[in-house]
Amino acid sequence: MKLQRMNRRALALGALAVTGALALTACGSDDTGTGGDASATAQAGNIDCGDAKGQLQASGSSAQKNAIDAWVKQYTAACKDVQINYNPTGSGAGITAFTQGQTAFAGSDSALKPDEVEASKKVCTDGQGIDLPMVGGPIAVGFNVPGVDTLALDAPTLAKIFDNKITKWNDPAIAKLNAGADLPDLKIQAFHRSDESGTTDNFTKYLKAAAPKDWKYEPGKSWEAEGGQSAQGSSGVAQQVKQTSGAISYFELSYAADGIKTVDIKTEATEPVKATIENATAAIGSAKVVGTGKDLALELDYTPSAEGAYPIVLVTYEIVCDKGNKADTLPATKSFLNYVASEEGQGRLADAGYAPMPQEIITKVRETISSLS
Numbered sequence: 001m002k003l004q005r006m007n008r009r010a011l012a013l014g015a016l017a018v019t020g021a022l023a024l025t026a027c028g029s030d031d032t033g034t035g036g037d038a039s040a041t042a043q044a045g046n047i048d049c050g051d052a053k054g055q056l057q058a059s060g061s062s063a064q065k066n067a068i069d070a071w072v073k074q075y076t077a078a079c080k081d082v083q084i085n086y087n088p089t090g091s092g093a094g095i096t097a098f099t100q101g102q103t104a105f106a107g108s109d110s111a112l113k114p115d116e117v118e119a120s121k122k123v124c125t126d127g128q129g130i131d132l133p134m135v136g137g138p139i140a141v142g143f144n145v146p147g148v149d150t151l152a153l154d155a156p157t158l159a160k161i162f163d164n165k166i167t168k169w170n171d172p173a174i175a176k177l178n179a180g181a182d183l184p185d186l187k188i189q190a191f192h193r194s195d196e197s198g199t200t201d202n203f204t205k206y207l208k209a210a211a212p213k214d215w216k217y218e219p220g221k222s223w224e225a226e227g228g229q230s231a232q233g234s235s236g237v238a239q240q241v242k243q244t245s246g247a248i249s250y251f252e253l254s255y256a257a258d259g260i261k262t263v264d265i266k267t268e269a270t271e272p273v274k275a276t277i278e279n280a281t282a283a284i285g286s287a288k289v290v291g292t293g294k295d296l297a298l299e300l301d302y303t304p305s306a307e308g309a310y311p312i313v314l315v316t317y318e319i320v321c322d323k324g325n326k327a328d329t330l331p332a333t334k335s336f337l338n339y340v341a342s343e344e345g346q347g348r349l350a351d352a353g354y355a356p357m358p359q360e361i362i363t364k365v366r367e368t369i370s371s372l373s
Helices: 002-018 038-044 065-076 091-099 114-120 155-162 172-177 198-210 233-243 277-284 330-340 359-370
Strands: 054-060 082-087 105-108 129-144 152-154 189-193 229-231 247-252 264-266 313-321
Touching: 054 091, 054 330, 065 082, 065 330, 082 330, 091 105, 091 114, 091 198, 091 313, 114 129, 129 198, 129 233, 129 277, 129 330, 129 359, 152 155, 152 172, 155 172, 155 189, 155 198, 189 198, 189 233, 198 247, 198 313, 229 233, 233 247, 277 313, 313 330, 330 359
Parallel strands: 054 082, 054 105, 152 264, 189 229, 189 247
Antiparallel strands: 105 313, 129 247, 129 313
């Protein structure tokens, strides 16, 4: 595990040096305030606390929870006057809490929809909510099939599995993609999210884009297909995969721990693509900014054909007001998000199982954070 972490850190540093991609900043806590001795400064990094103080309430995406935990630990080690409480309630609930004025910012794996932007204007005085892409990564498809260590699936087969059209692990469609595998006559237990989830939104966008004939449902935060079983949050579905024979589900790579195996995805590339940070980065690198004004919503490519480009990816946004942020939380919000978007903070993502944002995108994020009011 130690070697794996070292390799991940080397990957992040390599991305910075070769491609200019920056990993997201780690959340942290204050250790030195704005001053402190050299050893404390080295531990907490060059975090600018500014006038930040008080409690910062935030909620939303469970996909970024492990990144948030790492960020908060580091940030609060530097800024002791700030307490950050992030509740991983899911993207939908996080946006609702933000538009109701309950939180300083929200985490969402999907960009704001027009009606959500409109709702945000009630709490953003003379402004509106905007999307700041901060964290990226692969949506892994985890499976638990006794005797099977490696499994490859394509979009049409995944669509049929999650739409209850393929119900046994030794189905001919699965066998065709896994020549030589000893697939058991075992019932497939497909799990989806019970809560509104940006992970679900991105996963179903992939199915719709890559298998339009087999996935008849419109993408969205809520699960629309019939059948299957559900669990709360990324941790919930991951736990079900871990403990249920025949299970399959989707969640962020950071949740594929403790021996959970992940599916290799068959694309137009020569070989099936593994769910790794570097392969997700290859896909995210082709994302385009489609937001207007200060909004930095991205358009992702769910059908890449390049070798090693993993197609099921998501980007988590931090959602804030461009104008009209509450005066008592604005300093802490800007300070924390500045750290999250900094080179140092971004560089911590690989260790937590996340992919970096491209240089051109994270540069725009930093500029936008500095202009928040």
